[in-house]
Amino acid sequence: MNIEKLQARLADFAKERDWEQFHSPKNLSMALAGEVGELLEIFQWLSEEQSQRSALTDKQLAAATEELADILIYALRLADRLDINLEEAISKKIDKNALRYTVEASRGNSAKR
Amino acid sequence: MNIEKLQARLADFAKERDWEQFHSPKNLSMALAGEVGELLEIFQWLSEEQSQRSALTDKQLAAATEELADILIYALRLADRLDINLEEAISKKIDKNALRYTVEASRGNSAKR
Amino acid sequence: MNIEKLQARLADFAKERDWEQFHSPKNLSMALAGEVGELLEIFQWLSEEQSQRSALTDKQLAAATEELADILIYALRLADRLDINLEEAISKKIDKNALRYTVEASRGNSAKR
Amino acid sequence: MNIEKLQARLADFAKERDWEQFHSPKNLSMALAGEVGELLEIFQWLSEEQSQRSALTDKQLAAATEELADILIYALRLADRLDINLEEAISKKIDKNALRYTVEASRGNSAKR
Numbered sequence: 001m002n003i004e005k006l007q008a009r010l011a012d013f014a015k016e017r018d019w020e021q022f023h024s025p026k027n028l029s030m031a032l033a034g035e036v037g038e039l040l041e042i043f044q045w046l047s048e049e050q051s052q053r054s055a056l057t058d059k060q061l062a063a064a065t066e067e068l069a070d071i072l073i074y075a076l077r078l079a080d081r082l083d084i085n086l087e088e089a090i091s092k093k094i095d096k097n098a099l100r101y102t103v104e105a106s107r108g109n110s111a112k113r
Numbered sequence: 114m115n116i117e118k119l120q121a122r123l124a125d126f127a128k129e130r131d132w133e134q135f136h137s138p139k140n141l142s143m144a145l146a147g148e149v150g151e152l153l154e155i156f157q158w159l160s161e162e163q164s165q166r167s168a169l170t171d172k173q174l175a176a177a178t179e180e181l182a183d184i185l186i187y188a189l190r191l192a193d194r195l196d197i198n199l200e201e202a203i204s205k206k207i208d209k210n211a212l213r214y215t216v217e218a219s220r221g222n223s224a225k226r
Numbered sequence: 227m228n229i230e231k232l233q234a235r236l237a238d239f240a241k242e243r244d245w246e247q248f249h250s251p252k253n254l255s256m257a258l259a260g261e262v263g264e265l266l267e268i269f270q271w272l273s274e275e276q277s278q279r280s281a282l283t284d285k286q287l288a289a290a291t292e293e294l295a296d297i298l299i300y301a302l303r304l305a306d307r308l309d310i311n312l313e314e315a316i317s318k319k320i321d322k323n324a325l326r327y328t329v330e331a332s333r334g335n336s337a338k339r
Numbered sequence: 340m341n342i343e344k345l346q347a348r349l350a351d352f353a354k355e356r357d358w359e360q361f362h363s364p365k366n367l368s369m370a371l372a373g374e375v376g377e378l379l380e381i382f383q384w385l386s387e388e389q390s391q392r393s394a395l396t397d398k399q400l401a402a403a404t405e406e407l408a409d410i411l412i413y414a415l416r417l418a419d420r421l422d423i424n425l426e427e428a429i430s431k432k433i434d435k436n437a438l439r440y441t442v443e444a445s446r447g448n449s450a451k452r
Contacts, residue, residue, distance in 0.1 A: 026164035037263010051139035069206035093182035150376010252390035277365035295432035
């Protein structure tokens with residue numbers, strides 16, 4: 001996925017519609033949260049088993065796909081507005097998690113540290 | 114960003130710790146929402162102006178960077194578990210939005226359609 | 227507001243529809259979050275000023291009223307399932323906040339402690 | 340629970356600290372969502388069974404109690420700022436749900452209508 005390209009496309013999209021005025025980081029974080037709320041609604045009454053890919057109906061999977069796309073779109077747009085290098089941020093966070101959640105201490109244990 | 118590579122790294126991370134049992138799509142959607150909640154907490158009392166990159170303190174920016182990384186990590190992991198092609202999903206969604214929010218109808222107007 | 231009465235009404239509502247199977251605390255927390263997502267969508271592109279009661283359209287106010295009702299309904303239901311005394315919990319939390327955010331230290335300052 | 344009394348206490352709390360400037364409906368909806376995110380974090384890796392009152396540890400229950408209190412506090416405060424009568428709103432919503440989700444159509448079926 002070429003993030004910069006997608007971000008440029010999203011920036012153009014907003015600019016053409018004069019939507020930059022709405023796209024403050026504060027507002028984008030709210031829009032992101034709104035989309036995550038819609039994702040939760042898909043899974044809220046399903047058991048964990050029923051939420052697995054193999055158990056979802058086509059309609060549920062299509063809905064989840066669309067919500068995940070919306071979530072990514074707002075996350076990319078927010079990262080762009082904050083001038084955050086997402087790839088670097090993710091990579092750093094995985095390294096940090098590897099130190100915090102060592103294999104020995106965390107095997108089979110989901111406790112937050 | 115090489116999404117497949119990052120997803121493979123996250124899958125290994127979970128496997129090594131025997132965390133696959135926790136990573137149902139239902140649970141991952143909740144974890145994603147939890148991280149978005151932390152992102153909101155950074156911006157909740159800031160004005161839109163204060164939420165702009167140029168106005169954030171280093172600490173606020175570092176916190177936003179880390180939360181965005183967490184959000185992406187869970188989104189990538191969820192897409193992997195659901196076997197969703199994120200790049201394709203995002204591209205399709207942008208096309209759909211272009212039809213729904215035409216430049217003419219949406220200029221300067223954030224109304225949902 | 228008679229909380230116990232409302233909770234009894236909500237419990238009956240669920241029981242009559244055989245919905246108790248869906249109302250685990252985990253699921254109710256997700257449903258609550260879904261409703262909060264819908265609340266955020268009302269305010270996400272509004273400025274703080276535009277979100278004030280006096281500036282909202284009737285439609286926006288009606289939508290916010292309905293989302294707040296949904297949020298309270300799930301919060302009351304969750305408290306019931308967890309056997310939490312909400313009134314006591316709220317009162318204790320306000321006392322705790324009074325100690326944590328003293329008037330002297332917090333005047334005009336929204337910083338989390 | 341005497342809602343008006345609690346709302347008056349919360350209004351005084353904010354006024355004494357000169358926090359009214361921060362308590363726009365937009366900001367309060369974000370703060371509410373932040374607290375809901377913390378609630379989700381308690382339940383995200385638990386199974387539905389493990390999320391039941393009888394299975395929670397004292398620490399988990401205390402955490403859920405505190406998050407629910409925070410959620411209610413922000414919901415009450417937001418209702419106050421929007422001049423919404425919560426009791427009436429909840430009652431109306433339950434009536435509406437009774438029509439939308441009739442016992443016959445919804446028995447054992449969580450589908451949204």
